[in-house]
Amino acid sequence: MRHRIALFLALSIAPAATGCDRPFLVLPGGALTGNVTPAPADWSDTAELHTVQLETRSADPYSVNIWVVALGEHLYVHAGANRAAWVENVEADPNVRLRVDDAIYELRAERVAAQEEFDRFAAAYEEKYGRRPRNENVAEVYLYRLAPR
Numbered sequence: 001m002r003h004r005i006a007l008f009l010a011l012s013i014a015p016a017a018t019g020c021d022r023p024f025l026v027l028p029g030g031a032l033t034g035n036v037t038p039a040p041a042d043w044s045d046t047a048e049l050h051t052v053q054l055e056t057r058s059a060d061p062y063s064v065n066i067w068v069v070a071l072g073e074h075l076y077v078h079a080g081a082n083r084a085a086w087v088e089n090v091e092a093d094p095n096v097r098l099r100v101d102d103a104i105y106e107l108r109a110e111r112v113a114a115q116e117e118f119d120r121f122a123a124a125y126e127e128k129y130g131r132r133p134r135n136e137n138v139a140e141v142y143l144y145r146l147a148p149r
Contacts, residue, residue, distance in 0.1 A: 028062055028063060028064050028085070028086075029053070029062075029063040029064075030061045030062070030063060031055065031061035031063070032053055032055045032061070032063050032097055032099045032104055033104075034099050034101075034102045034103055034104040035102055035103055035104060036104045036105075036106060037103040037104060037105060038105075038148075039105045039106075039107060039147075039148040041073060042072055042073050043070035043071075043072070043073065043074065043075040044070055044072060045070075046068060046070045046075065046100060047070045047128070049068060049100065050067060050068075050128075050129075051065050051066065051067060051068070052065075052066060052068045052098055052099060052100050053065060053066070053098070053099040054066045054077055054086060054096055054097075054098055055096060055097040055098070055099070056086050056089035056090055056093070056096050057089040057092075057093065058093065058095060058097075062085065062086065062089055063099075064084075064085075064086050066086070067129065068098075069121060069124050069125050069128055070124075071120060071121065071124050074145050074146075074147075075098075075107075075145070075146045076112070076121050076143060076144065076145055076146070077109070077143075077144050077146065078121070078125070078133065078141070078142070078143045078144070079141070079142040079143075080133060080134055080135055080141050080142070081134075081135050081140050081141050081142070082142070083142065084142075087142045090109045090142075090144060094108050094109045094110065095107075095108055095109075095149060096108070096109050096146065098146060105146075105148075106148075106149050107146040107147060107148060107149060108146070108147050108148070108149050109144040109145075109146055110144060110145045110146075110147055111142065111143070111144055111145075112138060112143040112144065112145055113138060113139075114138065115137075115138045117138075117145075118136065118138040118141070118143055119136070121143060122136055
């Protein structure tokens with residue numbers, strides 16, 4: 001019982017202690033801080049990263065921890081068939097910010113509509129995370145390619 005209380009307190013206090021400038025585990029955060037940096041021409045350097053932070057809704061920033069898949073010049077974020085809060089925000093305003101370490105990239109989220117592109121993403125996703133996406137019908141999922149604004 002003590003372990004559960006300690007875990008609850010840690011999860012409750014930690015976001016306040018960090019200033020909430022980033023998401024904490026599964027809890028969303030606010031505006032991301034860091035150095036605004038031009039987007040790279042090739043995202044291969046992010047191939048080893050499992051989680052990054054994605055900020056949506058610039059008027060009232062909302063950020064989440066999210067998995068990311070790099071395929072050369074393209075970087076992808078994926079919600080599956082889950083129309084999560086961040087997906088709602090992207091659908092309303094595709095301008096997003098992505099934090100990798102201390103770098104902030106100002107990007108535009110473009111929903112992927114071509115099944116062939118989704119299939120390439122799914123293969124890279126499986127190679128990186130050890131499993132394929134649950135739903136592979138591009139018309140039923142939320143897959144976004146992040147591009148420079």
